[in-house]
Every structure is written in structure tokens, then in C-alpha cells.
Amino acid sequence: MTDDELFELCVANKELRIERDENGQLIIMSPAGGITGNINFKLTGIFSQWMEENAHLGYGFDSATGFRLRDKSMRSPDVSFVKKEKWEALSLEDQENLLLCALILLLNSDQNQIHWSS
Numbered sequence: 001m002t003d004d005e006l007f008e009l010c011v012a013n014k015e016l017r018i019e020r021d022e023n024g025q026l027i028i029m030s031p032a033g034g035i036t037g038n039i040n041f042k043l044t045g046i047f048s049q050w051m052e053e054n055a056h057l058g059y060g061f062d063s064a065t066g067f068r069l070r071d072k073s074m075r076s077p078d079v080s081f082v083k084k085e086k087w088e089a090l091s092l093e094d095q096e097n098l099l100l101c102a103l104i105l106l107l108n109s110d111q112n113q114i115h116w117s118s
Helices: 003-012 034-053 084-089 092-096
Strands: 017-020 026-029 058-061 079-083 103-108 113-117
Touching: 003 017, 034 058, 034 079, 058 084, 079 084
Parallel strands: none
Antiparallel strands: 017 026, 058 079, 079 103, 103 113
């Protein structure tokens, strides 16, 4: 499935949270539980505050944003960051479509541990 086809599938099924792993397999994400949802809420708040204080560095995104990662997977991390110069170099179309990010933070709902990748 191409990136464009995946994007169209996601748009056509907005009620689902669809990701793609590095092997091209589609993953339908289940809703977070209460504990994980609460931690995600706090994580987003902390990240949002940091972004407000450091807006000159780049742009932050929430868990509804899909990103193509280096391994060809497409994920919707809990919070993510794109450097200002990288974001502003993209066309409006590329900004709206799936894109690469500089930092992702994922909360592992099984153990409620935060994982990051850059």
C-alpha cells in the first residue's frame, strides 16, 4: 500500500486509528485505557507548554498526526516535534500529507512507560 493509499484509507475511516508497521502491515489501534489516557493527557500538556516556551525551535503535533518514519512505517505518536527549518521548507501540500518528524514520544500502555525516538 502506498503512502497516498494509506492516507486515503485513513481519511475514509476517520473513526479508526490506523498505523502501518515497518513490514507494511496495517495496525488498527485500540483506544487507550483510563490510566494511559490520563498520562497521555499530562504528557501532551507538558509538551505543549514546552513548545510554547520554545516555539522558535519548531512545531509540535498531537496523536492525530501521521508520520512516515525512516523504516517506512507510518505512526501516530502521542506527541511529536519537527524542527522549524525542516517544517518551513515543506510545501503546504507536504505539510498536510504524511511527513517525517524529528522526535516522537510514545506511551507504552502496557507498562505506562514513555519511549522516545529521534
